[in-house]
Amino acid sequence: MERFGAGYEERADLARQQARHYQLLSDLQALVKELPSSSSQQRLSYTILSDLALALIDGTVFEIVQGLLDIQHLTEKNLYNQRLKLHSEHRVLKQDMLHKHKEAQQSCKSHNVPVLKAAQQRELEAMEQRIREEQRMMDEKIVLELDQKVVDQQSTLEKAGVTGFYITTNPQELTLQMNLLELIRKLQQKESQPKKAFS
Numbered sequence: 001m002e003r004f005g006a007g008y009e010e011r012a013d014l015a016r017q018q019a020r021h022y023q024l025l026s027d028l029q030a031l032v033k034e035l036p037s038s039s040s041q042q043r044l045s046y047t048i049l050s051d052l053a054l055a056l057i058d059g060t061v062f063e064i065v066q067g068l069l070d071i072q073h074l075t076e077k078n079l080y081n082q083r084l085k086l087h088s089e090h091r092v093l094k095q096d097m098l099h100k101h102k103e104a105q106q107s108c109k110s111h112n113v114p115v116l117k118a119a120q121q122r123e124l125e126a127m128e129q130r131i132r133e134e135q136r137m138m139d140e141k142i143v144l145e146l147d148q149k150v151v152d153q154q155s156t157l158e159k160a161g162v163t164g165f166y167i168t169t170n171p172q173e174l175t176l177q178m179n180l181l182e183l184i185r186k187l188q189q190k191e192s193q194p195k196k197a198f199s
Contacts, residue, residue, distance in 0.1 A: 017057060024053035027190060031183050043176050044183075051163035052180065062188045064160050065181065068153050075149055079142045086138050090131045097127060150174075 028049045032041050055061050101120045108116050154177065157165035164180045 020057050021050075021053050024056050024187070025050055027187055028053055028183055031186050034186075035179060035182075043172075044179065048163055048180075052183070055160070055162045056184065056187065061157075061160055061162055061184065062191070064156060065184050065188065068156060069185070072149055072153070075145065079145060083138055083142065086134065090134070094124075094127065094131070097124060 032044050032049065035041050035044075101124070104116060104120070105113060151167055154165050154167045158167070162180070162184075164176055168174065168177075
């Protein structure tokens with residue numbers, strides 16, 4: 001008799017999972033129609049959506065995606081603050097130099113002013129070149145760090161068994177992955193809304 005009860009529970013659990021899979025698949029199909037590009041809609045086949053719905057059944061993938069988004073936002077904020085700090089430091093350096101130049105010109109004998117101004121102009125141009133170089137290096141660092149976050153996200157979602165995710169730099173595949181993430185995010189928002197009672 002116990003075995004019969006266990007079998008019934010397994011069948012009931014399987015039925016719940018199938019119903020949940022069907023509901024998730026139905027929701028995903030509706031969300032795909034809201035995507036801006038028809039080529040994106042075409043690439044998201046029934047099989048891909050069905051596999052994605054299976055991966056989403058227990059809710060773990062929602063938590064993983066939320067964690068990845070939180071990490072991404074923190075990284076972006078940190079990189080933005082680093083860039084602001086560098087820009088601010090550069091502005092102070094330039095203001096200090098211009099202030100020193102002005103003081104030097106005021107205390108300089110008039111016949112030496114053209115020579116002093118030419119030297120100061122070279123000094124200013126050298127500083128501006130250094131500033132451009134430091135900003136370029138900072139921007140490269142930011143791009144590399146953001147690219148690494150994408151790789152980390154792809155790897156994490158691939159390990160979690162989410163269809164469509166693997167490490168790639170192919171623009172079409174990246175677009176597909178961004179669309180899949182958008183679907184997961186929208187579905188998560190829909191799931192977190194309280195269910196409306198029938199009126």
